[in-house]
Amino acid sequence: MTSSPAERSARVKQHAREVGFDLVGIAPPEADVAWERYVAQLEAGYGAEMAWLSDNAPLRRDARAVWPDARAVIALGVSYASGDPGYLAAPPGPDRGWIARYAQGRDYHLYVKRLLIALAERLAADPELGGPSTAHRLFVDTGPVLEKAFAQAAGIGWIGKNSLLVHPGRRGEPGGRGSWYFLAVVLTPLELAFDAPATDHCGTCRRCLDVCPTDAFPSPYVLDARRCIATWTIESPEPERVADAATLGQHVFGCDLCQEVCPWNRRPEPSRHAPLLPRPENVRPTLASLAALDEAGFRLRFPKSAVRRVKVRQMKSVLKVIRDGAVQQSGGDGGPDGGS
Numbered sequence: 001m002t003s004s005p006a007e008r009s010a011r012v013k014q015h016a017r018e019v020g021f022d023l024v025g026i027a028p029p030e031a032d033v034a035w036e037r038y039v040a041q042l043e044a045g046y047g048a049e050m051a052w053l054s055d056n057a058p059l060r061r062d063a064r065a066v067w068p069d070a071r072a073v074i075a076l077g078v079s080y081a082s083g084d085p086g087y088l089a090a091p092p093g094p095d096r097g098w099i100a101r102y103a104q105g106r107d108y109h110l111y112v113k114r115l116l117i118a119l120a121e122r123l124a125a126d127p128e129l130g131g132p133s134t135a136h137r138l139f140v141d142t143g144p145v146l147e148k149a150f151a152q153a154a155g156i157g158w159i160g161k162n163s164l165l166v167h168p169g170r171r172g173e174p175g176g177r178g179s180w181y182f183l184a185v186v187l188t189p190l191e192l193a194f195d196a197p198a199t200d201h202c203g204t205c206r207r208c209l210d211v212c213p214t215d216a217f218p219s220p221y222v223l224d225a226r227r228c229i230a231t232w233t234i235e236s237p238e239p240e241r242v243a244d245a246a247t248l249g250q251h252v253f254g255c256d257l258c259q260e261v262c263p264w265n266r267r268p269e270p271s272r273h274a275p276l277l278p279r280p281e282n283v284r285p286t287l288a289s290l291a292a293l294d295e296a297g298f299r300l301r302f303p304k305s306a307v308r309r310v311k312v313r314q315m316k317s318v319l320k321v322i323r324d325g326a327v328q329q330s331g332g333d334g335g336p337d338g339g340s
């Protein structure tokens, strides 16, 4: 290997672009400030019942705790933006539900993992990057790695007041601005030049904080996951116990409201990753069609889909809460055929 760290970084980025990543940047392995915030939030109870967030918490402080050979973190983004109107622009009617955009197309874990493997193969095969024996560690949601914090440190976007990573857009580079990006991380043993961290462009805006129907932000940048519709509908084993019927709306799986209002998401550039774009049947499905599914029907209805994170029993429990909300609003037995 004769190249300089800066030259190697440029090669890594070129490989990442060529395999299909929209965003790429390189960060150092330590994440001290973010980790302190992370721990403070969990101590405040904001991790809800996701006990796995506290498991191995110290590992998240430094990528070398996860893998001692890590010398740099390659932070990556894949767009799933679509031009379709969202929940606010075209609200689902009382007989329809909302599946969050990130889950309307193919399961991103599967899709992004394939890109990660392709990238790791290229890095290993490039003689300027250490030769075939070079190993890497790949993460998309799957490990004790603070993906948003590394993405910000790698300069591909800032963590907005809605606690999500927002890409500012760059002239002459692919990947429109906004937060409709999946994040992924590669831990590498390569000595690379680091990018400058991204700066915050939220300014005085607070649209995401104000739109949240459940008041899930105790302060800007901090989410109390106990109040988030995404937790209720995706992570909770018992949605009926935790979800608030008065504020759930038509959300069957996840919620996009604090992204839809973000000015950086106005007129997004649609993703070039066709499999991640919405499957028509996942855009405002009827509640009745979902309520009618049994376990086998659910698997057939959602092939290779992130919706399979939940069991049909959990989705039916969400549908029941949506129906309860409709009954509350109508003051009687109003409600669509949403119950189990």
Ligand code: B12
Pocket (backbone or CB within 6 Å): 034, 035, 037, 038, 041, 042, 046, 047, 050, 053, 100, 101, 102, 140, 141, 142, 143, 145, 146, 147, 148, 149, 159, 162, 163, 164, 165, 166, 179, 180, 181, 182, 183, 184, 220, 221, 222, 223, 225, 228, 230, 231, 234, 235, 253, 254, 255, 256, 258
């Ligand atoms: C657990 C989890 C959730 C939980 C908790 C969300 C949360 N905000 O923490 C729940 C189930 C609620 C959730 C919901 C969603 N999620 Co989620 N989730 C994760 C996961 C697996 C871990 C995140 C985590 O550790 N959270 C725990 C909290 C305590 O940590 P934290 O958010 O990192 O805390 C940071 C901020 O609070 C910030 N902070 C605190 N104070 C301050 C102060 C200042 C000044 C600043 C700048 C920052 C700051 O720093 C902390 C440390 O980094 C990540 C993948 C990963 N491994 O990183 C995906 C991830 C964050 N989720 C993702 C998505 C898409 C979503 C949803 C949009 C899905 C949906 N449509 O329903 C919603 C969005 C809700 C929201 N507004 O955050 C994407 C986000 C992509 C992006 N552009 O940012 C990720 C990165 C998955 C991925 N690989 O793409 N998610």
Ligand code: SF4
Pocket (backbone or CB within 6 Å): 211, 212, 213, 214, 215, 216, 217, 223, 227, 228, 229, 230, 254, 255, 256, 257, 258, 259
């Ligand atoms: S995803 Fe929905 S419920 Fe969760 S913080 Fe954003 S607006 Fe609030």
Ligand code: SF4
Pocket (backbone or CB within 6 Å): 160, 161, 162, 166, 201, 202, 203, 205, 206, 207, 208, 209, 258, 261, 262, 263, 264
């Ligand atoms: S809506 Fe406004 S405050 Fe929230 S993330 Fe976007 S720019 Fe920042």
